[in-house]
Amino acid sequence: MSELTPDLVRHLASLARIQVTDAEVDRLTEQLAVIVDAVATINKAVEGDVPATSHPIPMANVFREDVVEPSLTQTEALSGAADSDQGRFRVAAILDEE
Amino acid sequence: MAKAELMNYEKALEQFEVVIGLEVHVELNTNTKMFCGCRNDFGDEPNTNVCPICIGLPGSLPAVNKRAVESSIAIGLALGCSIAPTGRFARKNYFYPDLAKNFQTSQYDEPIAFEGSLDVEVPSGKVFTVGIERAHMEEDAGKLTHIGGNTGRIHGAEYSLVDYNRAGVPLVEIVTKPVLGAGAEAPELAAAYVRSIREIVKALGVSDARMERGNVRCDANVSLRPHGQEKLGTRTETKNVNSLRSIERAVRYEIQRQAHILANGGTITQETRHWHEDKGATSAGRPKSDADDYRYFPEPDLVPVQPSHELIESIRATLPENPADRRKRLQAEWAFADLEFRDVVNAGLLDQIEETVAAGAKPQAARKWWTGEIARLANTEDKEIEALSVSAADVAELAQLVESGKINDRIGREVLAAVLAGEGTPSAIVAAKGLEVVSDDGALLAAIDEALAAQPDVIEAIREGRMQAAGAVIGAVMKAMKGQADAARVRELLVQRASE
Structure with missing residues (x-):
């Protein structure tokens, strides 16, 4: 069984900036536990020397030439931001005062 | 920030062996970013060199900059490294708004270059061979500005503003092996090493290599162990040391700080520390462990880089x-x-x-x-x-x-x-x-005559060969000319006058 607790779910939700109700926490705790267990099962299946697959098709060396392409305008870039100021994305304080 | 207690430097070296390790980030001077076609330029209007790829919008797909790969290979070769026949990118997951994707595209278990060395000369003339563990490709992060509080620092800030122009700019991170045996010269060696890296990337033409612009940045790891002990001591990683002088000072400071703690029976906390140029001191950052969980995994959106033997040799042939x-x-x-x-x-x-x-x-x-x-x-x-x-x-x-x-x-x-x-x-x-010296002999002679009139004894003294007496007159002429005269010429003219 996974070690998923309601507190951990609340922590994840706060990291992901999603507001959750107590009822949702209970439901998500249950559902996430199932997912984590499923991944654990896969982990067991590939224990040993199975190399990680990064790409299903054996390809290499797909490059882009070093040529400038148009960027977004500042307005476009910021259009999806929750908040912005002085042409920049505005984000909540990163660390609390220590 | 309380200033830490420090042990006298010489005493610290008597008791402990210094081990350093250096991580240098080199910003490449490609036209475009590592994974998208946005301009790689310093100091443009914020968020104008950004696109869906470098601000991490869903559905966008990265593509590797060919020149950045070639530049990375050139750096690897110049450091005597082997170039990996196959290397891939990995996602380094972390939550911090300097990258919008919540991960940095980097390299993990398959860096493009590994196992090299660099001979570095310190000011005393001694040469140390610094082992290079690896050089890998990654992308730079955006620039944060912390607003509010009273210091502009991260602590106490009310909010932060993010400019993603730098996000996705190609970086090569060069990591040394532990460097032992430099003793008292460890701080100088750290600075000389970074200087050498700068010289190399500049000579290769792959970076503007200007430290004050952050093109070359250094994190310095320092640990101490009692002489004769095999096991390496606990290290700290000092960040934000962005001038050669700061590197030297920061390493020296950490040696003295750690020595004081260890000699008093304390233990070193493995952590990142921040260098404060103004205070000449480091302060504790976040605790760090070797097992920091970045949940690295192979980047599914990029295929491996497999430089051909021909490509590697053609780059080797152009090394300066x-x-x-x-x-x-x-x-x-x-x-x-x-x-x-x-x-x-x-x-x-x-x-x-x-x-x-x-x-x-x-x-x-x-x-x-x-x-x-x-x-x-x-x-x-x-x-x-x-x-x-x-x-x-x-x-x-x-x-x-x-x-x-x-x-x-x-x-x-x-x-x-x-x-x-x-x-x-x-x-x-x-x-x-109008600073050009008065080369008009007439004007100089007029000033000489005026000075001689004020000090009539001088001319006789010069005639008698007592040239030290000329000083007062030359001084007066220079003063009259507001310093804009050639003193040697004034002297010549004065001697000429005396012999008339």
């Missing part, structure tokens, strides 16, 4: 002369004495002098200006020489003005100060301020 050979060649070309040359190297002024000589100055004149007055002014202003706004062309012009006798050394220094203040080129400043 290595820094050690270049130093030998330049010393011979300039005919500098060993000590003169070592001063130049230690001051990191090879490039400047080479460019100044190329711009027409005599090597000795170029050396004197850079290691003399310019270094002095940098020191007074507490800046790196590179950060001063004086170009090699300016210095060459200045040297030529002095050489041709248009101005004297003293005026030269005044002109230099004006160049640094942004008043224009040396010639323009001399013209604008």
Whole structure:
């Protein structure tokens, strides 16, 4: 069984900036536990020397030439931001005062 | 921030062996970013060199910049590394708004270059071989500005503003193996190593290599262990050491700080520390463990990089002369004495002098200006020489003005100060301020006669061969000319007058 607790779910939700109700926490705790267990099962299946697959098709060396392409305008870039100021994305304080 | 207690440096070295490790980030000077076609440019309007890829919008797909890969291979080869026949990118997951994707595209278990070494000369002339563990490709993060609080620092900030112009700019991170055996010279070795890396990437033409602009950045790991102990001590990683002088100071500070703790029975916390240039001290950042969980996994959106033998060899064929050979060649070309040359190297002024000589100055004149007055002014202003706004062309012009006798050394220094203040080129400043020395013998003779009239005994003294008496008259003439005269010429004219 996974070690998923309601507190951990609340922590994840706060990291992901999603507001959750107590009822949702209970439901998500249950559902996430199932997912984590499923991944654990896969982990067991590939224990040993199975190399990680990064790409299903054996390809290499797909490059882009070093040529400038148009960027977004500042307005476009910021259009999806929750908040912005002085042409920049505005984000909540990163660390609390220590 | 409470200042930590420090052990006397010599005492610390008597008790402990110093082990350092350096991580240097080199920003490549490609036209575009690592994984998208946005311009790689410093100082544009915020968030104007961004696109769905570098601000991590859903559905966008990265593509690797070919030139960035070639530049990375060139750096690896210049550091004597093997180039991986196959390498891939990995996601380094972390939650911090300097990258919008919540991960940094980096390399993890398959770096492009590994197992190299670099010979580094420290100021005493000793040469240390620094082992290179790896050099890998990754992307830079955006720039955060912390607003609110009273210091502009991260602690106490109310919110932060993010500019993603730098997010996705190609970086090569070069990681050394633990460096042992430098002893008291560990701080100098750390700085000399970073200087060598700068020289190399500049010579390769793959980076602008300007530390004050963050093109080359260094994190310095320091640990101590009692002499004779096999196991490495707990290390700290000091970040934000972005000048050669800071690197030296920060490493020295950490040695003294850790030694005090260990000698008093304490333990070192494995953590990142921040260097504060103003306080000359480091402060604790976040705790860090070797097992920091970044949940690295292979980047599914990028395929492996497999440089062909032909590509690697064609890049190897274009590598410039290595820094050690270049130093030998330049010393011979300039005919500098060993000590003169070592001063130049230690001051990191090879490039400047080479460019100044190329711009027409005599090597000795170029050396004197850079290691003399310019270094002095940098020191007074507490800046790196590179950060001063004086170009090699300016210095060459200045040297030529002095050489041709248009101005004297003293005026030269005044002109230099004006160049640094942004008043224009040396010639323009001399013209604008009317600083050219008075070469009109008539005017000089008139001033000499006036001075002699005020000090009538002098002429007799000179006639009797007591030349020291001439000083007072020369001084008076220089004063009358507001310093804008060639003292040697005044002396000649004075002697001529006396013999009439």
